[in-house]
Amino acid sequence: MLAAAGIREGWLEAVRQVPSPNCNARPTGEVSALVLHSISLPPGRFGGADIERLFTNCLDPQAHPYFAAIAGLRVSAHVLIRRDGECTQFVSFDERAWHAGRSRWFDPHSGCERGELNDFSIGIELEGDEISPYREAQYRALARVIMALCEHYPALTPGRITGHAHIAPLRKTDPGPAFDWAFLRRCMLDCM
Ligand SMILES: [Zn+2]
Numbered sequence: 001m002l003a004a005a006g007i008r009e010g011w012l013e014a015v016r017q018v019p020s021p022n023c024n025a026r027p028t029g030e031v032s033a034l035v036l037h038s039i040s041l042p043p044g045r046f047g048g049a050d051i052e053r054l055f056t057n058c059l060d061p062q063a064h065p066y067f068a069a070i071a072g073l074r075v076s077a078h079v080l081i082r083r084d085g086e087c088t089q090f091v092s093f094d095e096r097a098w099h100a101g102r103s104r105w106f107d108p109h110s111g112c113e114r115g116e117l118n119d120f121s122i123g124i125e126l127e128g129d130e131i132s133p134y135r136e137a138q139y140r141a142l143a144r145v146i147m148a149l150c151e152h153y154p155a156l157t158p159g160r161i162t163g164h165a166h167i168a169p170l171r172k173t174d175p176g177p178a179f180d181w182a183f184l185r186r187c188m189l190d191c192m
Contacts, residue, residue: 010092085137099123130176143187
C-alpha cells in the first residue's frame with residue numbers, strides 16, 4: 001500500500017520543483033481532465049537535463065540537430081516522471097501548462113466535444129520513446145500522482161484520463177503503443 005502524495009497550493013508535496021515560465025491562468029479555474037504524454041530528448045535517449053531545459057526555455061539549439069527545431073517552442077507540462085519514477089513539477093496544477101496544443105476531446109460528463117484541453121487539464125509527461133516499455137516505477141509514481149490529484153480536484157476522476165494521441169490524433173502519437181493502460185489501472189487500485 002502506497003500513500004498518495006499531498007498537494008499544497010497546486011504543488012505536490014515532497015516533489016522537486018523546477019518552475020517553468022510557460023504557463024498562465026486557467027480561464028475558469030476548472031481542473032477536470034488529465035492528459036498523458038511521453039517525451040525523450042534527444043528522441044530515444046533517456047536521462048540528462050534536456051527535458052527540463054526545454055520546459056524552462058534553456059535548451060541549447062546547437063547541442064543536438066533535433067534541438068534546433070524545438071528550442072524556440074514555448075511548452076511545458078505540470079509533471080515529468082523519469083524512467084526511475086522520480087517526479088519533477090514545472091507548473092502549479094492551478095495554472096494552465098502548455099502541453100496539449102490544438103486538441104479535441106469527447107467529454108463523457110457533458111456529452112459534448114470540447115477543445116482547448118490546456119484550459120482544464122493537467123499534463124503529465126512520462127520519459128519514454130513510445131516504443132520501449134515504460135518502467136513499473138513510472139506506473140507506480142503516476143498512479144500515486146493521479147490518486148492525489150483526484151482527491152484534491154473532485155471534478156477529475158479516473159474516467160477523465162486520456163492520452164495526447166487521443167485528443168490530437170492527426171498530430172500526436174504519445175504516450176504510444178508501449179503505454180499499458182490496464183497496468184496503470186491496476187497500480188491505481190493498489191494505491192486505494
Ligand atoms: Zn504529448
